[in-house]
Amino acid sequence: MNRLDRIRGCLLAGAAGDALGAAVEFMDWPSIRQKFGEQGIRDFAPAFGKVGAITDDTQMMLFTAEGLIRAWVRQNSRGICNVASVIHHALLRWYITQGGKPKTEVVQDGWLIGERDLWSRRAPGMTCMSALGASLSFAQEATNDSKGCGGVMRVAPHAFFPDAFYHALENAHLTHGHPSGYEAAGLFADILQRIYEQACDLKDAVRQSLAEHGQRPGMAETKEMVEYALRQAEAGIAPTPEGIAVMGGGWVAEEALGIGLWCALMASSLEEGICWAVNHTGDSDSTGLIAGNLLGIQLGADAIPARWLESLELRDVIEQVAHDIEWVPRAYNSDDSPNAVEDARIVARYPGF
Numbered sequence: 001m002n003r004l005d006r007i008r009g010c011l012l013a014g015a016a017g018d019a020l021g022a023a024v025e026f027m028d029w030p031s032i033r034q035k036f037g038e039q040g041i042r043d044f045a046p047a048f049g050k051v052g053a054i055t056d057d058t059q060m061m062l063f064t065a066e067g068l069i070r071a072w073v074r075q076n077s078r079g080i081c082n083v084a085s086v087i088h089h090a091l092l093r094w095y096i097t098q099g100g101k102p103k104t105e106v107v108q109d110g111w112l113i114g115e116r117d118l119w120s121r122r123a124p125g126m127t128c129m130s131a132l133g134a135s136l137s138f139a140q141e142a143t144n145d146s147k148g149c150g151g152v153m154r155v156a157p158h159a160f161f162p163d164a165f166y167h168a169l170e171n172a173h174l175t176h177g178h179p180s181g182y183e184a185a186g187l188f189a190d191i192l193q194r195i196y197e198q199a200c201d202l203k204d205a206v207r208q209s210l211a212e213h214g215q216r217p218g219m220a221e222t223k224e225m226v227e228y229a230l231r232q233a234e235a236g237i238a239p240t241p242e243g244i245a246v247m248g249g250g251w252v253a254e255e256a257l258g259i260g261l262w263c264a265l266m267a268s269s270l271e272e273g274i275c276w277a278v279n280h281t282g283d284s285d286s287t288g289l290i291a292g293n294l295l296g297i298q299l300g301a302d303a304i305p306a307r308w309l310e311s312l313e314l315r316d317v318i319e320q321v322a323h324d325i326e327w328v329p330r331a332y333n334s335d336d337s338p339n340a341v342e343d344a345r346i347v348a349r350y351p352g353f
Contacts, residue, residue, distance in 0.1 A: 022054070
């Protein structure tokens with residue numbers, strides 16, 4: 001696959017997993033089975049008044065991507081950039097779309113905030129909302145003790161930019177102050193980047209990432225969950241709702257990453273992995289998104305069931321963001337990369353601040 005195949009696959013499959021899980025996010029497994037049958041939910045069901053609706057997870061993933069592109073534009077046009085500040089600014093634009101009133105001045109420009117469908121409130125996480133609402137300056141780290149999954153679920157776009165581990169960690173730390181809340185985000189982005197840049201398989205990417213980052217202070221809980229997922233996969237044990245419950249519900253970062261990884265490691269198809277990831281008692285949309293990111297970056301957008309893509313909300317916006325990421329030279333290593341900073345379209349769509 002080429003660069004764009006992997007970027008589109010990662011973002012679209014993540015959004016599809018989010019949309020599949022949206023209808024069952026707050027249901028337990030017995031209720032899901034009773035409503036959708038023994039195999040659970042396998043097709044989009046109404047959520048937020050429509051079929052194929054995304055949640056705040058995909059919204060924040062898109063604004064993270066916007067922040068990364070804008071940071072690249074700033075770096076290459078001005079020669080200096082604090083990436084965390086630019087991402088924070090982008091996330092505060094998302095915060096405004098959800099009814100938030102920032103304490104710092106936020107410039108509401110660029111194209112993404114103009115997409116009115118992104119202004120729909122999709123049960124935004126209270127930790128993200130409260131942390132962003134408390135920010136007094138850009139790049140200010142959260143002072144809470146939360147390790148909720150709201151940090152890890154949004155960081156997939158970091159895989160296509162330099163220093164994915166550290167910038168994803170900084171991103172998650174803007175809203176989540178517990179080490180597991182941001183270390184898990186760094187590890188997730190690093191795993192995705194290894195697949196993207198080295199074309200290695202998921203198991204190798206996980207092992208390499210753990211070897212490099214697994215001994216960091218604050219990584220212990222995440223490492224334990226990721227190693228558990230690896231052991232399950234190496235033993236050939238497929239995820240079940242009961243098996244996933246042993247890991248937890250995915251409401252916190254290390255659980256969400258572990259569940260998504262286990263489902264992606266064992267899946268024989270993208271559809272199977274995402275369906276496993278949403279059919280359990282817990283945060284189904286976030287675990288579905290994480291599994292979708294992991295499978296989509298390996299298999300590409302063509303592996304996503306057509307029936308999902310046809311009704312996926314904001315598919316055109318997600319596709320546009322994927323194309324814009326691919327255009328950014330720093331997102332890949334190539335001697336013949338286009339110069340995005342000199343391209344008026346990119347600069348107009350992603351002002352560098």
